[in-house]
Amino acid sequence: MNDTATMRAIVTHGPHDYRFERVPKPIAGPGEVVIQTGAVGICGSDVKCFTGASLFWGDGNSGGYVEGPVITGHEFAGVVESLGEGSAEKFGIELGDNVIAEQILPCGMCRYCLEGSYWMCEPNEIFGFKRGRAEGGMAEFALLPSNALVHKIDPRLSEIESAYLEPLSCAIHAVDRAEIMPGDIVVIAGVGSIGLCMLQWAKQFRPGILVAVGTRPNRLDLASALGADIVINAREQDPVAAVRGYSSGYGADIVIEASGSADGPQQVLEMVRKMGTVVAFSSIKERTRIDWNLVGDQKELTIRGSHLGPCCYPKAIKAVADGRIDVASLVTALYPLEDFDLAMQAAMSGNGIKTMVVPGMEGRRGEI
Ligand SMILES: [Zn+2]
Ligand SMILES: [Zn+2]
Numbered sequence: 001m002n003d004t005a006t007m008r009a010i011v012t013h014g015p016h017d018y019r020f021e022r023v024p025k026p027i028a029g030p031g032e033v034v035i036q037t038g039a040v041g042i043c044g045s046d047v048k049c050f051t052g053a054s055l056f057w058g059d060g061n062s063g064g065y066v067e068g069p070v071i072t073g074h075e076f077a078g079v080v081e082s083l084g085e086g087s088a089e090k091f092g093i094e095l096g097d098n099v100i101a102e103q104i105l106p107c108g109m110c111r112y113c114l115e116g117s118y119w120m121c122e123p124n125e126i127f128g129f130k131r132g133r134a135e136g137g138m139a140e141f142a143l144l145p146s147n148a149l150v151h152k153i154d155p156r157l158s159e160i161e162s163a164y165l166e167p168l169s170c171a172i173h174a175v176d177r178a179e180i181m182p183g184d185i186v187v188i189a190g191v192g193s194i195g196l197c198m199l200q201w202a203k204q205f206r207p208g209i210l211v212a213v214g215t216r217p218n219r220l221d222l223a224s225a226l227g228a229d230i231v232i233n234a235r236e237q238d239p240v241a242a243v244r245g246y247s248s249g250y251g252a253d254i255v256i257e258a259s260g261s262a263d264g265p266q267q268v269l270e271m272v273r274k275m276g277t278v279v280a281f282s283s284i285k286e287r288t289r290i291d292w293n294l295v296g297d298q299k300e301l302t303i304r305g306s307h308l309g310p311c312c313y314p315k316a317i318k319a320v321a322d323g324r325i326d327v328a329s330l331v332t333a334l335y336p337l338e339d340f341d342l343a344m345q346a347a348m349s350g351n352g353i354k355t356m357v358v359p360g361m362e363g364r365r366g367e368i
Contacts, residue, residue, distance in 0.1 A: 008359070009139030010340045012072045012128075015052030020338055023071070023139070028084035031146030033091065035099060038159030039334075040138045040357045041075030041167065042347040044192070044260060045283060046128075050344055053285055056129075067130045073357075074103045074127040076137025077153060077162035084146075091150040098155065100165050101148040103127055104308055105134050108147060118149075119310035138340065140359045151313045154321035160334070161320050163356060164327035168316040169309025171197035174281040176312070177304045178254045180205035187211045187243055187252045188228075189268050190259035190282060191219040193330055193354040196226060198256055198281075200325045203227040209246055213239045213259075219353065226326065240270045252276060262286040269294040269301070277302040330354050336361045 007025040012018050028034045049056040049066065058064035077100035080093055093099055103126050106113050110122035128136025135143060144150055153162050171194045180186055186207040188199050191214035199212055203226075211230045212223035220231040232242045243252050251273035257264050260282040269290055272278050278301055295301050309316070319325040332352030335343035337359045347355040 007140040009071045012068045026143035028082045030085040032084040033144040034082045035078035036081045037078040039163035040073040042355045070131040071135040072128045073136035073138030075166040098153040101144045119308045156321045165316045169312035172312040173309045174306035175201045178279045182206040183208040184253040185209045187255040189213045191223045195258040243271045274299045281306045
């Protein structure tokens with residue numbers, strides 16, 4: 001195989017075994033697109049997969065989600081490098097456009113796809129986890145298969161902002177699920193890379209008080225800068241008592257759970273007022289315990305789940321282009337492809353906010 005037909009990629013072989021390899025460069029078949037990857041974010045789920053969570057690798061009783069070896073990465077965007085037959089017309093794109101595909105590759109045949117709820121597609125195939133069908137974007141080039149949902153990105157967005165559209169879309173969907181009314185007391189529980197996007201999107205619905213709960217001072221400072229009226233450090237203050245204090249003792253109208261912590265779910269049930277709404281967003285490694293009585297008998301709550309970012313990519317693109325949402329300041333470290341291990345270490349440390357890999361920045365490295 002000659003050099004022009006290969007590319008450099010990060011391939012998942014197993015927990016703690018992601019290799020920097022040379023692999024065949026993808027070729028765009030009918031309805032497919034090949035992009036030159038601009039930037040790729042490392043997601044909390046990538047960290048869980050890297051560290052061997054049973055959801056991804058199985059637990060001895062059931063198989064895991066990963067079908068490898070597979071190129072990792074689902075938070076990516078890039079410039080159209082080649083177009084298969086019919087894909088320019090299908091997606092309304094041309095060579096050189098900056099584009100993004102939604103993270104899910106819907107099967108188009110299951111009951112959810114047929115009902116229009118493509119984000120709940122039964123096989124749930126996400127880029128970066130399924131060999132040959134959903135190869136990821138942590139590489140110089142990436143294949144967008146014919147069932148991808150491709151969006152053209154406003155040219156005002158940078159490479160980094162473009163890669164951030166995936167987590168931003170997830171944040172937008174979760175906040176939209178909350179149906180915030182002007183004047184509501186809204187709590188975003190968790191100020192990670194997605195919580196800080198939720199906060200900015202929630203602000204647009206003119207809540208009465210917008211509260212951010214977290215544990216890391218640097219992230220809480222950023223939450224204040226990005227629009228939180230009140231920030232609560234859960235290591236220094238009881239967040240339930242604090243939220244009650246800001247709401248005449250009742251609790252918040254809406255709480256969005258984005259902490260990723262095993263204690264998060266019970267805390268948000270205590271923090272929300274009677275007849276309030278809770279949006280369940282975060283994915284939690286451990287099994288969690290909640291007091292079920294709070295949901296029905298005591299508070300008559302509305303609990304809504306939130307999965308992926310359906311129908312939110314165009315909104316996300318517009319919000320970043322208009323300057324209504326700032327994602328650039330949430331990116332705290334960039335690494336070239338060959339330093340993937342360092343990038344993963346940075347993501348695992350939790351010291352920064354969002355770590356990204358930029359395949360085109362070979363030889364340059366380090367924190368922003
Ligand atoms: Zn993700
Ligand atoms: Zn489906």
